[in-house]
Amino acid sequence: MLRVSLFIICVFLAAGLDAAEIAESLVRIEATSQEPNYKAPWSPGEVSSGVGAGFIVQGDRILTNAHVVSNARFLTVSKEGDPKPYSAKVMYVAHDCDLAMLAVDNAEFFNGTTALELGDIPAIESGVSVYGYPIGGKRLSVTRGIVSRIDFQTYSHSGMDSHLTIQIDAAINPGNSGGPVMQKGKVVGVAFQGYSGDVAQNVGYMIPTPVVRRFLKDVEDGKYDRYVDLALTYHNLSNPAARKALGLPADDAGVMVDTVYGGGPSDGIIHPGDVLLRIEGLRIASDGTIDLDGGSVPLTEVVERKFRGDSAMLDILRVGASRQVKIPLGDAWPFALQSKAYDEKPQFVVFGGLVFQPVDKNFMDAYKPGNLRLDYLFDFFVEDGIYRDRPQLVVLSNILPDSVNAYAKDFLFSVVDEINGQKIHRISDVASAFEKASDYYVIKMLGVGRPLVLERKAVEEARSRILQRYGVTSEHYLKK
Amino acid sequence: MIRQIVTLLSLAPLLTFAAPKQLINHPYAAAEPSPSPLDEPQNTGSQGSRMVAENSILRVNSTNQAYDFFQPWLKKSPVSRRGVGVLVQGGCVLVTAELVMNSNFVELEKATTAEKSSATVERVDYDCNLALLRPSDPGFLEGMKPLTLEKSLRVGNEAAVLQLEPNGEIAQTIGQITSISVGAYPLENLGLLQYKFRVPLQQRDSSFTLPAVSDGRLVGLLMRFDARSQSADLISTPVIRHFLDSPAQARFPRMGLSFSALRDPQFRRFIGLTEPGGIYVNEVSPHGSAAEAGIKRGDVLLALDGHAIDQDGNYDDPNFGRVLFSHLTNTVAKLGSEVTFTIFRNGKLIEIPAVMRAPDRSHVVSDVQLADQPPDYIVLGGLVFLELSRPYLQEWGNDWVNAAPKRLVYYDAFQNELPEGRGKIVILAQVLPTPETLGYEDLQNLVVTEVNGKRVQSLSELAEALKKPLKGFQKIEFEEDPKTIFLDAASIEANQKALIERYSLPALQRL
Numbered sequence: 006m007l008r009v010s011l012f013i014i015c016v017f018l019a020a021g022l023d024a025a026e027i028a029e030s031l032v033r034i035e036a037t038s039q040e041p042n043y044k045a046p047w048s049p050g051e052v053s054s055g056v057g058a059g060f061i062v063q064g065d066r067i068l069t070n071a072h073v074v075s076n077a078r079f080l081t082v083s084k085e086g087d088p089k090p091y092s093a094k095v096m097y098v099a100h101d102c103d104l105a106m107l108a109v110d111n112a113e114f115f116n117g118t119t120a121l122e123l124g125d126i127p128a129i130e131s132g133v134s135v136y137g138y139p140i141g142g143k144r145l146s147v148t149r150g151i152v153s154r155i156d157f158q159t160y161s162h163s164g165m166d167s168h169l170t171i172q173i174d175a176a177i178n179p180g181n182s183g184g185p186v187m188q189k190g191k192v193v194g195v196a197f198q199g200y201s202g203d204v205a206q207n208v209g210y211m212i213p214t215p216v217v218r219r220f221l222k223d224v225e226d227g228k229y230d231r232y233v234d235l236a237l238t239y240h241n242l243s244n245p246a247a248r249k250a251l252g253l254p255a256d257d258a259g260v261m262v263d264t265v266y267g268g269g270p271s272d273g274i275i276h277p278g279d280v281l282l283r284i285e286g287l288r289i290a291s292d293g294t295i296d297l298d299g300g301s302v303p304l305t306e307v308v309e310r311k312f313r314g315d316s317a318m319l320d321i322l323r324v325g326a327s328r329q330v331k332i333p334l335g336d337a338w339p340f341a342l343q344s345k346a347y348d349e350k351p352q353f354v355v356f357g358g359l360v361f362q363p364v365d366k367n368f369m370d371a372y373k374p375g376n377l378r379l380d381y382l383f384d385f386f387v388e389d390g391i392y393r394d395r396p397q398l399v400v401l402s403n404i405l406p407d408s409v410n411a412y413a414k415d416f417l418f419s420v421v422d423e424i425n426g427q428k429i430h431r432i433s434d435v436a437s438a439f440e441k442a443s444d445y446y447v448i449k450m451l452g453v454g455r456p457l458v459l460e461r462k463a464v465e466e467a468r469s470r471i472l473q474r475y476g477v478t479s480e481h482y483l484k485k
Numbered sequence: 486m487i488r489q490i491v492t493l494l495s496l497a498p499l500l501t502f503a504a505p506k507q508l509i510n511h512p513y514a515a516a517e518p519s520p521s522p523l524d525e526p527q528n529t530g531s532q533g534s535r536m537v538a539e540n541s542i543l544r545v546n547s548t549n550q551a552y553d554f555f556q557p558w559l560k561k562s563p564v565s566r567r568g569v570g571v572l573v574q575g576g577c578v579l580v581t582a583e584l585v586m587n588s589n590f591v592e593l594e595k596a597t598t599a600e601k602s603s604a605t606v607e608r609v610d611y612d613c614n615l616a617l618l619r620p621s622d623p624g625f626l627e628g629m630k631p632l633t634l635e636k637s638l639r640v641g642n643e644a645a646v647l648q649l650e651p652n653g654e655i656a657q658t659i660g661q662i663t664s665i666s667v668g669a670y671p672l673e674n675l676g677l678l679q680y681k682f683r684v685p686l687q688q689r690d691s692s693f694t695l696p697a698v699s700d701g702r703l704v705g706l707l708m709r710f711d712a713r714s715q716s717a718d719l720i721s722t723p724v725i726r727h728f729l730d731s732p733a734q735a736r737f738p739r740m741g742l743s744f745s746a747l748r749d750p751q752f753r754r755f756i757g758l759t760e761p762g763g764i765y766v767n768e769v770s771p772h773g774s775a776a777e778a779g780i781k782r783g784d785v786l787l788a789l790d791g792h793a794i795d796q797d798g799n800y801d802d803p804n805f806g807r808v809l810f811s812h813l814t815n816t817v818a819k820l821g822s823e824v825t826f827t828i829f830r831n832g833k834l835i836e837i838p839a840v841m842r843a844p845d846r847s848h849v850v851s852d853v854q855l856a857d858q859p860p861d862y863i864v865l866g867g868l869v870f871l872e873l874s875r876p877y878l879q880e881w882g883n884d885w886v887n888a889a890p891k892r893l894v895y896y897d898a899f900q901n902e903l904p905e906g907r908g909k910i911v912i913l914a915q916v917l918p919t920p921e922t923l924g925y926e927d928l929q930n931l932v933v934t935e936v937n938g939k940r941v942q943s944l945s946e947l948a949e950a951l952k953k954p955l956k957g958f959q960k961i962e963f964e965e966d967p968k969t970i971f972l973d974a975a976s977i978e979a980n981q982k983a984l985i986e987r988y989s990l991p992a993l994q995r996l
Binding site: 238240241242243244245246247249250251261263264277278291377378380381384385388409411412415445447452453454455458459460463 | 743745748749751752754755765766767768782783886891892894895898899902921922923924925956958960965966967968969970971972973976
């Protein structure tokens with residue numbers, strides 16, 4: 006995706022630093038990464054390499070996108086005008102907002118560089134310049150455009166998280182990732198995603214500085230804690246009859262809570278049916294927006310700017326009576342199953358040539374099972390509270406054909422419910438169930454009447470034969 | 486089991502593609518690249534079939550109009566289907582149910598004289614895809630001769646498929662039976678005996694239902710044809726026989742169980758099965774024949790009425806070879822008759838008699854097909870409510886399993902696993918925006934749980950619940966977000982006429 010090289014180009018800029026100075030803070034990042042193969046989870050995966058952009062910030066650190074350094078095994082960085090590559094390492098990576106911070110082992114790297122400063126949210130229609138190494142040539146490229154839109158967008162790196170995003174009409178192409186978007190000599194965003202030309206023209210996105218600042222603040226304590234969430238859903242209260250029925254004035258304020266996710270921060274504090282009137286003192290309009298920094302944004306923006314351990318005050322109306330509640334913010338872990346994961350080795354168990362794996366987004370993308378029951382359990386994992394009973398969905402994901410498992414095909418992509426009477430809640434339960442000696446291993450699948458049965462004798466006899474034949478280097482990996 | 490096969494619809498409207506005249510009377514012409522001389526001796530069997538057939542087949546034209554489940558108060562545009570029907574005993578013409586599905590008008594036409602009579606659908610059974618038509622003119626079929634049914638067939642037997650040319654000539658194409666097995670019929674999920682038939686059919690008009698004959702007897706009715714592989718599925722004679730012999734309204738009996746093959750020797754040893762063959766009962770659906778007889782999950786069915794069942798579920802049929810045991814229970818057995826299973830349970834052999842029952846429709850959550858009946862609906866101030874059904878999901882097109890709303894697809898697919906007494910699934914299908922639905926315009930395909938505090942498990946329960954608004958509000962609760970909405974009951978009442986006029990609705994409900 007990211008394929009670039011560099012050189013200085015002098016571009017006139019209206020104010021502040023000129024292009025040459027900005028170029029001194031630009032970093033070319035070369036990443037060698039290894040993406041795990043979910044279809045052969047014991048394999049370390051294929052090695053590939055890519056190049057992206059980054060920029061130097063205060064404290065001799067480099068900022069870039071998480072997707073530039075995901076699954077990286079080896080990283081080098083180089084500066085404008087200096088052909089020498091320096092080895093670098095990832096200090097912090099935030100996959101939920103596509104940002105990463107790198108450090109360089111050799112402090113000399115930063116000699117003669119300037120740390121860029123972060124600016125604020127640029128005004129709509131104001132001009133910006135995008136720095137990076139996009140396709141179309143080897144040298145540094147600068148493109149200019151204006152701020153087209155400021156809105157919430159899904160960050161495609163995780164596929165699940167959405168944060169404030171700024172759309173610009175400057176060309177952003179593969180290779181721009183991680184590069185700074187400048188206005189008046191300050192960084193106003195980090196270029197990170199866009200549409201391909203056959204979907205939309207001149208639509209590029211950058212991560213705005215509130216998101217970047219939040220990331221920098223989060224890691225101040227030496228670790229990245231991820232975003233926090235209320236873990237609830239709500240709907241608008243614009244229907245006059247609904248307002249009357251709930252005893253609300255016709256002032257167009259408040260939203261109604263639909264679902265409060267079990268185990269989430271609001272669980273037990275907010276009830277379905279509650280009306281949310283204010284968050285941190287800010288009035289919530291009937292479409293769920295609040296006025297913040299002179300703009301209208303979803304009420305979740307308040308939570309977006311908070312950190313683990315913070316809390317949020319909410320004014321609510323419950324059965325006609327108003328009250329104030331305090332929510333200690335945390336994350337809603339079940340959603341993690343539905344986001345793309347990086348820098349993780351896939352978990353699995355191989356037994357009798359049967360491969361068992363927990364289901365997550367990476368798994369579904371790799372296998373595309375097309376099994377209606379599995380699709381249901383995955384799609385409605387959070388919504389229907391399936392996680393309460395099964396923190397992991399473990400499936401028979403693959404069969405390494407051998408006489409011991411010659412009749413197991415019908416069970417492919419079934420969710421394992423029980424092994425020898427032991428309930429399977431997570432992949433480690435599968436490993437422990439198979440460790441207990443038994444003449445027969447009886448594997449019960451969800452929604453399948455007939456169990457899958459393996460004889461211990463047959464499994465033992467086939468064990469080394471299967472491992473050797475299929476090059477299985479390890480029979481399980483259970484760490485998360 | 487279910488193969489992707491193009492329906493005969495694709496053969497239908499191509500008048501101009503009718504085969505050249507000189508080929509018509511030659512049974513092999515269509516199959517051979519160079520026509521053989523006309524004086525070559527013909528297969529006497531097909532010659533015989535032609536003689537009889539001329540006097541036993543009719544052209545059937547049906548104009549069909551299905552309901553639009555997205556706008557259940559409307560019908561879709563009419564389509565014409567043409568086929569060839571067969572006169573059977575009792576003065577009726579036998580066709581596939583698909584030919585006359587949702588029919589508005591049916592017409593019989595004599596092949597050579599083009600004499601016509603309108604007809605009524607006397608009986609239709611979508612389980613077996615068969616229908617009987619009776620001409621309105623009682624003397625219309627006089628002088629014609631009913632066909633009798635072929636009783637026994639083997640793989641390799643030949644038969645002639647009869648098509649009608651525009652001028653009334655019969656075009657015969659000889660084909661061969663390549664397999665006889667229990668397979669899915671297109672309109673219901675019921676597996677019944679069918680013949681796979683390899684036949685090089687020409688594209689001709691009137692091809693929606695085609696009879697196949699041999700030695701002057703009916704072998705089956707074509708219900709599907711795949712032009713690429715030139716393979717057809719025939720409704721088999723035992724199924725036709727069962728349909729003709731059953732009283733009107735009677736449905737085909739079913740066991741109401743699902744099973745697995747018992748090929749895996751590890752599994753056979755695990756359950757201690759030493760007898761040969763047998764199949765493993767996976768699920769027994771409540772209220773079905775198997776459940777009422779006391780057959781349980783985990784039973785091994787070894788034999789049925791003395792016929793040994795092999796490890797794949799087949800028995801040796803004297804007339805058709807190896808076919809699935811369900812042919813005996815679903816087709817050979819009549820409703821109410823008794824069959825006896827030899828069952829291996831907990832290490833012992835036992836005999837269990839089962840009385841064959843038809844499935845109880847009152848327990849169906851999502852109907853598989855709703856032909857010939859207008860769908861029920863309720864429009865409340867612009868909110869359109871329906872009961873979930875397969876035809877509703879099929880409105881999303883051939884890829885409805887992936888394209889239709891997921892929760893509804895899952896409800897339909899896993900309806901047998903819902904708690905007993907779940908009833909129908911009432912959905913808010915869409916919203917016709919009105920002043921009363923302000924803020925609700927985007928709601929669609931939501932499963933209704935309660936209305937005004939009452940559980941709703943059918944549209945009639947919904948209608949009842951709507952009669953009692955709570956403090957002047959209609960309170961509607963859903964399984965998905967938004968969980969609860971309110972509407973102003975008085976305002977809805979007052980604006981009913983405006984709603985009817987705004988969207989040209991014939992009525993605000995049909996129950």
